[in-house]
Amino acid sequence: MKHVVVDPVTRIEGHLRVEMQVDEASGKVTDSISSGTAWRGLELILHDRDPRDAWAYIQRICGVCTTAHALACVRAVEDALGIKIPKNGNYIRNIMAASLTVQDHIVHFYHLHALDWVSPVAALSANPEATANLQNAVLKTYKLPFSGPAGTVTEAFRKEVPRATPSYFKGIQDKVKAIVESGQLGIFSAQWWDHPDYNLLPPEVHLMAVAHYVEMLDKQRELVTPHVVFGGKNPHPHYVVGGMPCSISMDDGNSPINTARLDIVDRAVNLARTLVNEYYLPDLLAIGHIYVQKGMTDGGGLAKERVMAFGQFPLETTSTTQDGTFFKNLLIRSNGVVENFGQGVMKAKFTEITGDDLKNPEVFGEAVTHAWYEYEGKDGDAQPRHPWEGQTKAKYTGPKVGTPTDWKELNEKGKYSWLKTPLWHMKMCEVGPLAHYIIIYTKAKQGLLPDMTWAEKMMVDQIEAVSKVLGLAPEVWLPTMVGRTAARALDCQLNAEVEKFFFDKLIENIKSGDTQVASMDKWDPSTWPKRAVGVGLYEAPRGGLSHWITIENGKISNYQCVVPTTWNACPRDDKAGHGAYELAMMDTKVKIADKPLEIVKVIRSFDPCMACATHLFNEKGEKINVVTTDPYGGMHVDA
Amino acid sequence: MEKRETMLESYLRRGLSRRTFIKGCVALTTMMGLSTDMVSKVVEAAEKKPLPVVIWLHGHECTGCDESFIRSGAPLASDLVLTNIALEYDHLLSAGSGEPFEHHLEETVKKYWGQYILAVEGAVSTTDNGTFCMSGGKPFVETLQRVAKGAAAIIAYGTCATDGGIQGAKPNPTGSAGIKHYTGTKPIINVPGCPPIPEVMTGVVMHVALFGKIPPLDSEGRPKQFYGNRIHDTCYRRPFFDAGMFADSYDDEGAKKGWCLYKLGCRGPETYNSCGNLRWYQGMSYPIQSGAACIGCSNAHFWDEGPMFARLPEYGPLGDIDKIGAGLAVATAAGVAVHAAASVVQKQQRDKDKENGKEQVGNK
Amino acid sequence: MVKEERRIYYLFSPFLRIFHWIMAVSILVMFVSGLLITKPVYINALEPTYTLFLVDVTRSVHFLAAFVFCASLILRVYGYIINRGDRLFPRVLEGHFYSETVDVALHYMLLKKSHAPFLRNPLARMSYAGLYVMAAIEIVTGFAMYNMADPNTIGGFLFGWVNTVLGGEYMTHVVHHYCAWGIMLFVIGHIYMAIRADFMEGEGEISSMFNGTKLLEHEPKDACEVEPPKTK
Structure with missing residues (x-):
């Protein structure tokens, strides 16, 4: 038995540490720890500030899923104040959200995840000619021909298609060779390049993937130009409570949005569809297929047992979310929990999440038995608490081995993370694109999705097409490490089409004469109630996100975020068991204990975003009113 | 693997002449404060010198600066990290992780002691011995101080690294501050912004790679070429300000016509940045062009200078200072x-x- | 009425007097134009290059007034050098200054019927010192904002540090604006006290700002600071 530590886990957002016990003989991980190791306290900083500014502050939780927290924030404020944003504002926000998802997924796959699958060193032995042939074969075999409703076609032909010539691949190979021979490996330094997993793929796949790594490094920036046009910049574009700041006018040369500006967005939408369909999906399916063929269907963990999502893309806006109308107006109605999907789609159990559920103490609670917090009162840490009775009192206990400022091993029997443990009916859930897909697929197959939208239909078609390519049933390939990564690619294709869908809707609406982007009639605090509470929901690239706000006398008296990575990366609970990261690690075989490539690969298949997930407490460890970045921790509305 | 490409080889490989290389060495000599008769020695040394090594550390941050860095249109990110610099340690892009990666950091620090550029993203947290920001099992502040000692120069990327940023806003629960208090007397290039403009971030590195020295800095340590002007003084909407033509609220007539956002609390008049001239995405837009008032994200304490939608701070029921x-x-x-x-x-x-x-x- | 014997004291040089009135006018101009710069009134402008009332005209007026103010300050300094009567700093190093201040303050609080006679009473001196501090703040912060349009100039070099010291140019704006209100409160108090003194003591408080002399019935406590009086 060997104790293995990986800290820092890189190619993620923020600071994450994992530890595991590996049985060297069988390669089995018998115990594992996932620990968020940094805390910044943004919600505390939001206390007493103006709710109209909050989006800017809370957006800085994360620069990778930039815009996600700003969007959830403005939705929460608008829910609290009963603001119904104009149609254009909703369409523009949806375009921005979808373009974020496309760009985020592509960056995740190529730049944060790919180097766990492919190696530039292995690419050196590839034959450029064979690589060109492989590229053509991949494009022939692994394209998924799905698209959204046919809108106006603005592109003559697909421009950014992969190059499949020997000289191109030779050029890339020479560059990699020069880097390796110079001894300055730069970004390729210090990886376990000699790990046997890199031998699973032929050298030509490595070379093709490295070429695409470099291509996408330069191309990804063009995918988020909608943020630059509508929000002025990226990362961290601008929003405004009540809609969007980018006024539309076809009569003024100096207006933020006119036809020329929309054409930039149109170009980005076309590019997104091309890059997903020509690069991302074929690459992923080609690699995934080889992995599945070689029997690599592990790393599923909690996904087989329980997944959760909140649903995505309001078709039209409503002025309230907390009464559940948000859920009734979605393009993708994935709000709910699916259990036991691993046993087969028909045996899986779907439970819907409603507006009332979110406020129900019996549905949601959180535990701190293994987080660096303590609960006071007669039950102590033993009893998980609903956020309304929630408390956040720090109790940093340091590691099991080492000193508080020099960790060797964290204490799996005690507290070991700044993340709390969110629970649904006292159970753990996994969130993310995989959850999203499992839920929609289960609902569709069990007949729970009447009048399917085009997007829901497309999701089901995507899953069935991939099942055909891989030759496996969805319940076999979906809840695995490969499936988690594949679901993200499918989500990317879907979001590119969603971008197009809402772009067409935006154009249609402007055509009808409506140019309003912001509703400012409730801007003045004198129009607000003395006290208001609100919730903003958004299915972020990493899963269901919600923000909760309490506004009193025109100021924020309580703010808290329910973040996807907290659901996935949380520490264990003595009754509910392990969280998604820990279970996925324990569902993964490690070939060489000293080089746990499989572990970092399965962790990265979640696309960790630690800055989003870490908890909040005050430095004296006293109870504070504005609490937690974790689910439900600060939902209590007493100030 | 042990063979290191020399600076000369690197120049030649990039199609630059030996003449250019010698010029670079002359500049380098000046930068190091040596007299000109030392040029030959510098040439000799530089012929054995590898690509500029960059070590990128992450403190209390959101990774938005990394993301901005790879959004650069010129130089493109691939050209930068594969050819112009050797980015040996970076939590976002580096392949390695865990113990071998930390070991690689120590090796790089040792091997290039006194030569590497240290780029820092994120603030330093010091409350409770820095245990609010742990990486590699150690407080970030310790790693920063250790690595900073051997740096030739330090780049502070983003307002978090220059002045503490969002986590340093009141009440600053983690005791976060800019890195300058923890890096001793090393020269620091401050590149504030939340995040800074991509081409500004890469431009600073390219300046070092191309000219062999750090760019000219202003009194606050910011590169003059990128922070020499206020946004207000370079804003394309300035004529509307001068003419008294303003948007009074979002999406009103003035906003549609693209008039000045001064009355919506725009921080352009107080903010030094390249938004007005370089703009984002190589001239595509910046917040003001997209109709959103500037929030002054390259200002040291902009998070505590709210409310952002008003020109002046507001207090109590009376509101702003003029009413009071x-x-x-x-x-x-x-x-x-x-x-x-x-x-x-x-x-x-x-x-x-x-x-x-x-x-x-x-x-x- | 008792016939009063009064002596004429020559106090203020023409430099101080000229400066005073220039300062009065320029402060007023700067205050009004400053408020208009912070909150421009709505003007129904048609296009940016031709409008009747421009913000940049307001700004130019503000800057012009500022330069006139600073230039006339030089006259004031010259007066300070050549004429003892122009030296109005509070005598904080002399012990009796404090008891005299209390004496005047008690009178102003209406707790005493009158205060000891002064050419320039200690409370007024203190308020002038306050005004000069505020004026200095306005000048320094004003030039910091004005010159940083190009930080590479001498002006930027001379005043750029102000922004750093205050923690950012936003704070410079705020301080400049708040201080302007402080000066306005001084102005109200100053005008009232001058009129009141004329009314109460009849010493020629207001006319002294035109002809430089005050008429005093009794020997003032600070008589030694100026030339001997003439009898009327």
Whole structure:
């Protein structure tokens, strides 16, 4: 038995540490720890500030899923104040959200995840000619021909298609060779390049993937130009409570949005569809297929047992979310929990999440038995608490081995993370694109999705097409490490089409004469109630996100975020068991204990975003009113 | 693997002549403060010198600066990290992780001691011995101090690294601050912004790669070429300000016509950045062009200078200072009136006393 | 009425007097134009290059007034050098200054019927010192904002540090604006006290700002600071 530590886990957002016990003989991980190791306290900083500014502050939780927290924030404020944003504002926000998802997924796959699958060193032995042939074969075999409703076609032909010539691949190979021979490996330094997993793929796949790594490094920036046009910049574009700041006018040369500006967005939408369909999906399916063929269907963990999502893309806006109308107006109605999907789609159990559920103490609670917090009162840490009775009192206990400022091993029997443990009916859930897909697929197959939208239909078609390519049933390939990564690619294709869908809707609406982007009639605090509470929901690239706000006398008296990575990366609970990261690690075989490539690969298949997930407490460890970045921790509305 | 590409080889490989290389060495000599007769020695040394090594550390941050860095349009991110610099340690892009990666950091620091550029993203947290920001099992502040000692120069990327940023906003629960307090006397290039403009971030590195020295800095350590002007002074909407043509609220007539956002609290008049001239995405836009008021994200303490949608801070029920000032003026005037009335009474009393011969002045 | 014997004291040089009135006008101009710069009134402008009332005209007026103010300050300094009567700093190093301040304050609080005679009473001196501090703040912060349009100029070099010291140019704006209100409150008090003194003591408080002399009945406590008086 060997104790293995990986800290820092890189190619993620923020600071994450994992530890595991590996049985060297069988390669089995018998115990594992996932620990968020940094805390910044943004919600505390939001206390007493103006709710109209909050989006800017809370957006800085994360620069990778930039815009996600700003969007959830403005939705929460608008829910609290009963603001119904104009149609254009909703369409523009949806375009921005979808373009974020496309760009985020592509960056995740190529730049944060790919180097766990492919190696530039292995690419050196590839034959450029064979690589060109492989590229053509991949494009022939692994394209998924799905698209959204046919809108106006603005592109003559697909421009950014992969190059499949020997000289191109030779050029890339020479560059990699020069880097390796110079001894300055730069970004390729210090990886376990000699790990046997890199031998699973032929050298030509490595070379093709490295070429695409470099291509996408330069191309990804063009995918988020909608943020630059509508929000002025990226990362961290601008929003405004009540809609969007980018006024539309076809009569003024100096207006933020006119036809020329929309054409930039149109170009980005076309590019997104091309890059997903020509690069991302074929690459992923080609690699995934080889992995599945070689029997690599592990790393599923909690996904087989329980997944959760909140649903995505309001078709039209409503002025309230907390009464559940948000859920009734979605393009993708994935709000709910699916259990036991691993046993087969028909045996899986779907439970819907409603507006009332979110406020129900019996549905949601959180535990701190293994987080660096303590609960006071007669039950102590033993009893998980609903956020309304929630408390956040720090109790940093340091590691099991080492000193508080020099960790060797964290204490799996005690507290070991700044993340709390969110629970649904006292159970753990996994969130993310995989959850999203499992839920929609289960609902569709069990007949729970009447009048399917085009997007829901497309999701089901995507899953069935991939099942055909891989030759496996969805319940076999979906809840695995490969499936988690594949679901993200499918989500990317879907979001590119969603971008197009809402772009067409935006154009249609402007055509009808409506140019309003912001509703400012409730801007003045004198129009607000003395006290208001609100919730903003958004299915972020990493899963269901919600923000909760309490506004009193025109100021924020309580703010808290329910973040996807907290659901996935949380520490264990003595009754509910392990969280998604820990279970996925324990569902993964490690070939060489000293080089746990499989572990970092399965962790990265979640696309960790630690800055989003870490908890909040005050430095004296006293109870504070504005609490937690974790689910439900600060939902209590007493100030 | 042990063979290191020399600076000369690197120049030649990039199609640059030996002449250019010698020029670079002359610049390098000046930068190092050596006299010109040392050039030959520098050439000799540089022929054995590899690509500029960059170590990128992450403190309390959101990775938005990394993301901005790879959004650069020129140089493109691939050209930068594969050809112009050797990015040996970076939590976002580096392949390695865990113990081998930390070991690689130590090796790089040792191997290139006194030569590497340290780029830092994120603030330093020091409360509770820095245990709010742990990486590699150690507080970030310790790693920063250790690595900073061997750096040739330090780049502070983003307002978090320059001044503490969002986590340093009141009440600053983690005791976060800019890195300058923890890096001793090393030269620091401050590149503030939340995040900074992509081409500004890469431009600073390219300046070092191309000119062999750090760019000229202003009194606050910012590159003059990128932070030399206020956004207001370079804004394409400035003529509307001068003409008194303003948007009074979001999405009103003025906003649609693209008039000045001054009345919506735009921080352009106080903010030094390249948004007005370089703009984002190589001239595509910047917040003001997209109709959103600037929030002054390259200002040291902009998070505590709210509300962002108002020109001046607001207090209590009266609101901004002009209302409070007018209130105080009225109160003063009222006080004056009362005092005047009392003074008249006093004077009459005094005059009466005088007439009665009970003259008395002051203390006499 | 008792016939009063009064002596004429020559106090203020023409430099101080000229400066005073220039300062009065320029402060007023700067205050009004400053408020208009912070909160421009709505003007129904048609296009940016031709409008009747421009913000940049307001700004130019503000800057012009500022330069006139600073230039006349030089006259004031010259007066300070050549004429003892122009030296109005509070005598904080002399012990009796404090007891005299209390004496005047008690009178102003209407607790005493009158205060000891002064050419320039200690409370007024203190308020002038306050005004000069505020004026200095306005000048320094004003030039910091004005010159940083190009930080590479001498002006930027001379005043750029102000922004750093205050923690950012936003704070410079705020301080400049708040201080302007402080000066306005002084102005109200100053005008009232001058009129009141004329009314109460009849010493020629207001006319002294035109002809430089005050008429005093009794020997003032600070008589030694100026030339001997003439009898009327």
